[in-house]
Amino acid sequence: MSTLDSKVPEGPIKDKWTTYKDNINLVNPANKRKIDIIVIGTGLAGGSAAATLAEQGYNVKAFCYQDSPRRAHSIAAQGGINAAKNYQGDGDSNYRLFYDTVKGGDYRSREANVYRLAEVSANIIDQCVAQGVPFARDYGGLLDNRSFGGVLVSRTFYAKGQTGQQLLLGAYSAMNRQIARGKIEMYNRHEMLDVVKVDGKARGIIARNLITGELERHSAHAVVIASGGYGNVYFLSTNAMGSNVTAAWKTHKKGAYFANPCFTQIHPTCIPRSGDYQSKLTLMSESLRNDGRIWVPKNLEDAVAIQEGKKKPTELSEDERDYYLERRYPAFGNLVPRDVASRAAKERCDAGFGVNKTGEAVYLDFKSAIERYGKEQAKIHNEENASSARIYELGKGIVEAKYGNLFQMYEKIVDENPYKTPMMIYPATHYTMGGLWVDYNLMTNIEGCYAIGEANFSDHGANRLGASALMQGLADGYFVLPYTIGDYLSNDIRTGEIATDTSEFSEAENSVKEILEKLVNTNGTKPVDYFHKKLGKIMWDKVGMSRNATGLKEAIAEIQELRADFWKDVRVPGGINEVNRELEKAGRVADFLELGELFAKDALVREESCGGHFREESVEIDGEQKGEAKRDDVNYKFVSAWEYKGVPSDAQLHKEQLIYENIELKQRSYK
Amino acid sequence: MDLTLKIWRQKDAKSTGKMVTYPISGIEGHMSFLEMMDILNDELIEKGEEPVAFDHDCREGICGMCSMFINGEAHGPDRKVTTCQLHMRMFEDGETIHIEPFRANAFPVLKDLMIDRSSFDRIQQSGGYISVNTSGNTQDANALPIPKKDADLAMDAATCIGCGACVATCKNSSAMLFVSAKVSQYALLPQGQVEAKDRVLNMVNQMDVEGFGSCTNTGACEVECPKGISIENIARMNRELMKATV
Ligand SMILES: Cc1cc2nc3c(=O)[nH]c(=O)nc-3n(C[C@H](O)[C@H](O)[C@H](O)COP(=O)(O)OP(=O)(O)OC[C@H]3O[C@@H](n4cnc5c(N)ncnc54)[C@H](O)[C@@H]3O)c2cc1C
Ligand code: SF4
Ligand code: FES
Numbered sequence: 022m023s024t025l026d027s028k029v030p031e032g033p034i035k036d037k038w039t040t041y042k043d044n045i046n047l048v049n050p051a052n053k054r055k056i057d058i059i060v061i062g063t064g065l066a067g068g069s070a071a072a073t074l075a076e077q078g079y080n081v082k083a084f085c086y087q088d089s090p091r092r093a094h095s096i097a098a099q100g101g102i103n104a105a106k107n108y109q110g111d112g113d114s115n116y117r118l119f120y121d122t123v124k125g126g127d128y129r130s131r132e133a134n135v136y137r138l139a140e141v142s143a144n145i146i147d148q149c150v151a152q153g154v155p156f157a158r159d160y161g162g163l164l165d166n167r168s169f170g171g172v173l174v175s176r177t178f179y180a181k182g183q184t185g186q187q188l189l190l191g192a193y194s195a196m197n198r199q200i201a202r203g204k205i206e207m208y209n210r211h212e213m214l215d216v217v218k219v220d221g222k223a224r225g226i227i228a229r230n231l232i233t234g235e236l237e238r239h240s241a242h243a244v245v246i247a248s249g250g251y252g253n254v255y256f257l258s259t260n261a262m263g264s265n266v267t268a269a270w271k272t273h274k275k276g277a278y279f280a281n282p283c284f285t286q287i288h289p290t291c292i293p294r295s296g297d298y299q300s301k302l303t304l305m306s307e308s309l310r311n312d313g314r315i316w317v318p319k320n321l322e323d324a325v326a327i328q329e330g331k332k333k334p335t336e337l338s339e340d341e342r343d344y345y346l347e348r349r350y351p352a353f354g355n356l357v358p359r360d361v362a363s364r365a366a367k368e369r370c371d372a373g374f375g376v377n378k379t380g381e382a383v384y385l386d387f388k389s390a391i392e393r394y395g396k397e398q399a400k401i402h403n404e405e406n407a408s409s410a411r412i413y414e415l416g417k418g419i420v421e422a423k424y425g426n427l428f429q430m431y432e433k434i435v436d437e438n439p440y441k442t443p444m445m446i447y448p449a450t451h452y453t454m455g456g457l458w459v460d461y462n463l464m465t466n467i468e469g470c471y472a473i474g475e476a477n478f479s480d481h482g483a484n485r486l487g488a489s490a491l492m493q494g495l496a497d498g499y500f501v502l503p504y505t506i507g508d509y510l511s512n513d514i515r516t517g518e519i520a521t522d523t524s525e526f527s528e529a530e531n532s533v534k535e536i537l538e539k540l541v542n543t544n545g546t547k548p549v550d551y552f553h554k555k556l557g558k559i560m561w562d563k564v565g566m567s568r569n570a571t572g573l574k575e576a577i578a579e580i581q582e583l584r585a586d587f588w589k590d591v592r593v594p595g596g597i598n599e600v601n602r603e604l605e606k607a608g609r610v611a612d613f614l615e616l617g618e619l620f621a622k623d624a625l626v627r628e629e630s631c632g633g634h635f636r637e638e639s640v641e642i643d644g645e646q647k648g649e650a651k652r653d654d655v656n657y658k659f660v661s662a663w664e665y666k667g668v669p670s671d672a673q674l675h676k677e678q679l680i681y682e683n684i685e686l687k688q689r690s691y692k
Numbered sequence: 693m694d695l696t697l698k699i700w701r702q703k704d705a706k707s708t709g710k711m712v713t714y715p716i717s718g719i720e721g722h723m724s725f726l727e728m729m730d731i732l733n734d735e736l737i738e739k740g741e742e743p744v745a746f747d748h749d750c751r752e753g754i755c756g757m758c759s760m761f762i763n764g765e766a767h768g769p770d771r772k773v774t775t776c777q778l779h780m781r782m783f784e785d786g787e788t789i790h791i792e793p794f795r796a797n798a799f800p801v802l803k804d805l806m807i808d809r810s811s812f813d814r815i816q817q818s819g820g821y822i823s824v825n826t827s828g829n830t831q832d833a834n835a836l837p838i839p840k841k842d843a844d845l846a847m848d849a850a851t852c853i854g855c856g857a858c859v860a861t862c863k864n865s866s867a868m869l870f871v872s873a874k875v876s877q878y879a880l881l882p883q884g885q886v887e888a889k890d891r892v893l894n895m896v897n898q899m900d901v902e903g904f905g906s907c908t909n910t911g912a913c914e915v916e917c918p919k920g921i922s923i924e925n926i927a928r929m930n931r932e933l934m935k936a937t938v
Contacts, residue, residue, distance in 0.1 A: 073826045088747065089813050091854060092755040108834060141828070150833040151824040153883045155847040162837030180847060186754055187850060194821035201817040209810065232802060261749040295722045300730055301751045430753065433770075433777050436722075499826045548737040550730070594742050599704065600803040602745050603737065 025278070025662055025677045028460040029133040034683045035115075038137045041461075042504055046511035053078030056510050057241040057518070059226055061213045061268050063090030065185070065491055066474025067247030068192035069498025075199035077503060079510075082239055083196070084208045084228060086263055086605075091193040094249055094261040095494060098185025099306035099427065101167060101177035102491040104142040109166050113174045115139045120684060122489055125171045125358055126454070126482020127632035127652060128686050129284070129660070131679060133461060134479045141500040142492050146178055148499060152191040156180050167308055169487035171358035171691075177488045182306055182426045188491055192498070211237070212605065213268045214533045216244055216275050216470060217526050223470035224519045225526065227533050231605065234598035236533060238526045240519035242510055243469045245502065246272055247494075250453035250475035252285065254613045254620065255565075256557025258450035259291060259304040265609040266616050269457050269476050277465040278662035278675060280458035280478035282616065283624035286485055286633045287566050288451035289362035292434055293382040302449040303434060305385070305427055307487045310355045312390035312420065313444070315362070317374040317383050319343040324374045334376065334384055334443050345369055353691040360484045360633045361691060363448035364650075367566050370447070377445055386443035391416035448566060452490060454481040454633065455623075458662040458677075462505035463497060471506060473497035478660065483632025537597050540607045545590030549606045552587045556580065556610070556617055564621045569637040573625040577618055581670070584614040618669035623661055626674065629653035646688065654686055693719040693780065696788040697732065699744055705802050711790070721781035725768065726751060726758065728780055746805040753777040753918060756853030759860070760805055761792040766857035766916045774855060774918045794860035798867070798903045811902040812854050812870065818898035819891040820874045822883050842880045849876040851919045858913035858921070864905030869913040871899050872929035873921050879932050889936040896933060 030041045048056065056079050060071045063085040071083040085093060105118040118139040123130055146164070150156065156178050157165040166175040180187040199205040210231040217225040217240075225240035251266035252258035273279045290305045318324045319341050326332035345365055347354045357365075366383045369375070376382050395416025399407040407415070417440055421428070428439050435445070457465050457472035459479055464471050474494040481489065563576035587610070595601040630639040630650035639651045659676040666673055694717040702709025716735070719728050726748055733743035749757040758775040762768035768778045783789060791805065799807040824830065850873070858869035875892050878884025884891070907926060914923045 069826065076825055087749055087755070087757060088809055089756075089854065091813075091816075092749060092757050094750060094755070096755050096853075097750050097752060106833070144828045144830075146833045147830040148824075148826055148828065150836070151822070151830040151883060153822045153846075153878055153881050155843055155850050155877065155881070156833075157847075158838060158840045158843045160840050162839050162843075163834050181851075183754070183851060186853075187847075190850065194816070195826060197813070197817040198821045198823060200813075207813075209813075261755065262751055263749050296720065298720070298723050298727045298731060300724070300727050303752050429772075430777075433773055433779070436779075436781065500828050546738075548734045550734060592737055594737055594740065600745055600806065603743060 024466065025458070025675050026460065027131060027677060028462060029131070030461065034133060034136045037133055038140055045504060045508035048507050048511050048514060050078050052514040054080070055517070056080065056513055057082065058243050058245060058506070059239055059241040060084070060245045060247060061226070062093065062247035062249060062474070062476070063193070063196065064093035064095035064247060064249055064474060065188055065192055065494030066476070066498045067245070068093065068189060068196055069495050070245055070247060070473060070502050071205055072192060072195035072199055073499050073503045074506070075204035081199070081205045082208065082241065083205055084211045084213055086210065086212045086231060088209050090196055090207060090209070091190060093189060094264055095189045095491070096186045097259070097261065098491055099182045099304065100169065100308045101179035101184045101488045102145065102188065103169070103176050103488040104146045104178060104492065105139055105176060106143050106146060108164060109175045111174045113176050117174065118142060118176065121172045122480065122486060123482065123684050124689060125484055125486035127484050127689055128482065128654070128658070128681065129281070129631055129679065130480055130482035132681060132683055136683070137501065138480050138493055138496050141496045144500060145492060145495045149188060149191050152194060154180065154187050154191040167311060168356070170307055170310060170356045170362065171353070171486045179308070182424065185491060188495065192495070213271070214608065215271045215529045217529045218275055218467065219519065219523065219525045222468045225521065227529050232600055234596070234601065236530055238521040238530060240521045242513045242516060242519065243471065243506055246457060246470065246472040246476050247474045247498070248476045250456070251613070251616060252450045252453050254556065254617050255450040255560045256553050257294065257299060257302050259288065259302055262301060265612065267609050267612045269472070270612040270616055272457060272465065272467070272470060274665050275467065276665070277467045277470060278458040278664055279455070279619065280660050280662045281455035281623065282620040282663070283564070283627060283634050284454035284483045284632060285450060286359055286452040286454060287363045287448045289359055289366055289448050290385060290446045291449035291451070292431065293377055293379065293445050293447040303430065304449070304451060305431060305444065305446060307359070309385060309424060309427065312423070313355065313385040313387050314344055314389055315346050315355055315383055315385055316342045316344045317369045317376060321373055324376065327376050328378060328380055343374070350691045357691045358484060358486060364566055364635060366448055382445040382447045384443040385446045387420055387439065388443070391420055391440070394419035452485055454478065454483060454485055458660070462508065463502055464505070464509065469509060471502060473502055483634055536608065536611070537604065539588070540591065540593050540604060540611070541595070541597055543588065543591050543593070545592045547590050547592060549591060549593065549603055549610050552583060552591060553610045553613070555583055556614060559583070560617055560620070564624055567635045567637055568624050570625060573621050576621040577625070577670070580614065580618045580621065587611065587614055615669050619663055619672055622669060622672065623663065626661065627657055629657040631657070645692065646690065652688065693721070693783065693785040695719055695783065695786070698788060698790045700792040701744070701804055702801050703803065705800055709801065719780050721779065723780045724751070724776060725762070725778040725780065726776050744805065745803045748776055751776040754853060756855040759794045759807060759855055759857070761794055761860055763790050766794060766860040767918055772918055772920055774853070794856050796859045796865035796904070798865065799856060799859065809854070809856050811904070812856065814902060815867070815871060815895055815898045816874065819887070819894035822878065823887060836882060838881060846877045846880040849873045849880070849921065849925055852921050853919055855918065857916050857918060859904065861912045861916040862905065863910065863912070864908060866907045867899050867904040868907040868926050868929070869917060869921055869923065871895050872925040875929045875932055876925040879928060888932060892929060892932040892936050
């Protein structure tokens with residue numbers, strides 16, 4: 022049971038990382054040239070890691086399934102990135118960012134990792150600005166900030182509503198510099214389908230060239246998994262269509278522990294679904310909650326009339342509206358953390374107060390913000406007697422400058438003008454806090470196999486605060502992994518190139534081939550999407566925003582059945598040695614069908630409510646917090662790390678107990 | 693809605709392709725164009741035929757992967773949207789829709805509607821970066837104030853998603869809008885000045901090597917660009933080029 026060593030260095034938390042860096046083994050520049058590193062993924066985590074490792078002198082091979090590294094799903098992040106710069110002078114510090122992140126994660130993350138994240142956060146902003154990332158600025162030419170849910174300071178840096186895009190293009194440009202120098206070999210349109218172990222160490226991968234269909238062997242002295250999150254297990258999510266668990270799952274099957282699979286974030290502000298044909302859900306950045314007020318009708322009759330299209334939201338007066346977040350959580354109001362906001366929306370909609378046809382939507386209203394900004398602007402422009410139309414116009418200008426592209430996106434999708442009528446939003450799967458278990462060095466329990474970015478489990482506990490995933494991806498890739506991997510690789514300077522004509526590589530290649538052949542030869546009757554949608558529905562209904570033992574047990578049985586059906590009845594047209602989009606999807610769904618079960622099993626074992634994981638059996642019975650989530654620190658203050666044992670139902674649980682020396686555990690209260 | 697789709701089918705890069713007709717029914721206005729394609733593909737699979745291969749990933753207009761030429765327009769009839777953001781409400785019941793890949797010599801077709809845009813990557817590799825090491829020893833981000841106006845313009849240029857609609861739209865298959873967007877982003881920022889000359893020369897040179905055509909200022913690219921990249925960027929790049937060559 023005690024195979025989990027987090028390798029957190031000794032010493033006070035403030036000094037751990039510095040002392041660690043001062044004492045690790047280094048690889049001299051001449052020797053770095055003899056060492057190869059494979060990086061799976063070119064998002065913020067993989068892109069920044071590949072660029073930095075190459076710059077340090079290692080030979081990097083980077084892989085992504087898209088046609089260019091620039092298209093990794095990090096590109097879609099809208100809202101922003103946190104850093105403890107304290108530019109706004111509102112009392113921010115490394116400690117505060119650390120504290121907020123641990124608290125936001127409902128005390129289920131590892132202190133030392135999170136402190137290090139906070140510590141390097143300021144560097145990220147410096148680095149990105151030096152690379153030419155066009156962050157938003159104020160009129161004095163200095164960097165601007167906004168605030169995000171769950172915190173009381175303004176520490177989020179942003180680039181319009183396209184922060185992820187600009188940060189990724191920064192990392193991509195750093196990669197391009199190294200590709201041009203020949204230090205990164207870039208493999209676009211390649212999908213990793215297995216990791217190869219030699220003498221217990223990760224020494225390579227099997228990848229499929231998605232254009233020719235060929236299976237390729239690639240060797241290296243270390244393998245870095247930066248393949249993103251697994252939210253697509255729900256079929257509908259804010260992830261890209263190709264986002265998958267395959268790279269992480271295959272690594273898990275080769276021995277790496279999968280940690281906290283049930284910790285998933287359901288984001289409160291997404292565009293509600295409109296029909297069964299829906300293929301994905303679109304996020305409306307959380308930054309909108311800075312200015313938007315969330316409400317549903319106070320009276321059920323109004324809600325029903327709205328659902329039936331007989332009434333419009335603008336017809337309801339102020340006291341016919343229930344601003345339920347402001348009502349329930351006066352201290353944080355609309356800026357409560359995501360898990361809290363999502364559950365509150367579900368609670369209202371389950372009670373019948375939803376505001377669209379499906380009854381699964383709440384309003385996000387900018388009317389007050391437009392008025393407030395309008396009045397402020399009228400004052401600034403000395404327009405004392407401004408008419409209400411003029412005030413509206415001035416206010417709209419400000420709202421447009423802040424969120425214009427999001428409003429435009431909303432209007433394109435929903436065909437309604439959010440300046441005139443409130444937006445409709447509903448929670449959707451967005452981020453997966455769980456992932457491959459890693460130690461302080463970001464190494465999985467397979468030697469030489471690392472996991473960074475959303476693919477690992479490390480920094481966000483049971484709930485991620487807004488703007489902290491981008492921070493983590495870049496921290497891991499630019500500033501953490503490049504040090505920790507060197508310590509490991511210093512033992513490999515005499516190893517020489519790893520051969521690929523060995524039995525380990527052939528075995529891995531053969532097992533990949535077998536799976537692919539099985540998929541194309543099953544010749545059943547149903548397309549891959551049929552199974553993916555079914556899995557998604559089970560996950561959403563029974564392993565979604567709120568969970569209970571009965572539902573979880575049903576989910577496990579249903580997923581097992583669906584998985585068996587998949588392998589009997591899936592139809593994948595075409596062959597292996599060609600472009601075959603259905604085959605790619607089929608492979609990913611096959612892995613989701615396994616992960617989904619482990620996910621439900623993990624949720625079943627964790628009989629407490631924490632962060633995004635809400636167990637109906639574990640709520641406060643009375644007092645001020647009545648009905649709120651009830652955490653159980655006595656029994657569940659651990660990371661669950663699952664070891665693969667043939668099938669998900671046999672997976673074995675290992676526990677990493679979490680130790681809090683610098684933060685006092687408290688009930689999260691946003692009231 | 694009932695529609696008739698005429699779609700470019702091509703087995704692989706070496707084969708020649710042709711337009712194939714598919715009727716489709718039960719399409720709703722709220723569906724996205726790609727959701728309509730999903731329905732078609734599931735129908736084809738159920739009939740035992742090969743689905744239509746097309747590129748897509750984020751389905752929210754930001755990754756730049758989707759790339760269909762619809763009824764003679766890159767990303768279809770709507771403005772300032774990518775193919776994945778196009779909705780079926782833009783079409784009418786009974787309409788025939790022609791769907792082809794983005795075409796240009798520098799974008800060879802790989803299969804059906806999928807193209808190879810790696811030429812864009814190679815242009816970026818030739819100079820689309822600032823040579824700063826990721827050491828963590830850079831100066832404080834606020835040590836260098838940048839006028840908001842310049843920062844905003846740089847941001848506008850930086851929103852290019854590298855989709856290639858500008859090239860597909862241009863009768864000369866010129867990549868000027870794409871290249872000028874990157875050159876402009878750096879030209880507008882103080883950090884980009886040090887390497888400005890080499891950057892513009894190298895990127896423009898690589899653009900020619902890849903076989904993109906020259907710009908004759910028709911402005912068609914700007915109209916079809918989903919991100920509203922302005923042709924003022926082309927003018928700025930030409931100024932940069934002048935500066936670099938004198
Ligand atoms: C819509 C949206 C908005 C968001 N907004 C914010 C925000 O405002 N602030 C914030 O902090 N966070 C935000 N997040 C979260 C954040 O964007 C992600 O967690 C983060 O970008 C993940 O980065 P990554 O590098 O780990 O993975 P990704 O960017 O997802 O990259 C994964 C990479 O792995 C590759 N890959 C995957 N599988 C394979 C395989 N089998 N073989 C080869 N390659 C593979 C892919 O090609 C890709 O290159 C948002 C997320 C979404 C979805
Ligand atoms: S300039 Fe516009 S059309 Fe051209 S690649 Fe960029 S976003 Fe696409
Ligand atoms: S699929 Fe990403 S822009 Fe269309």
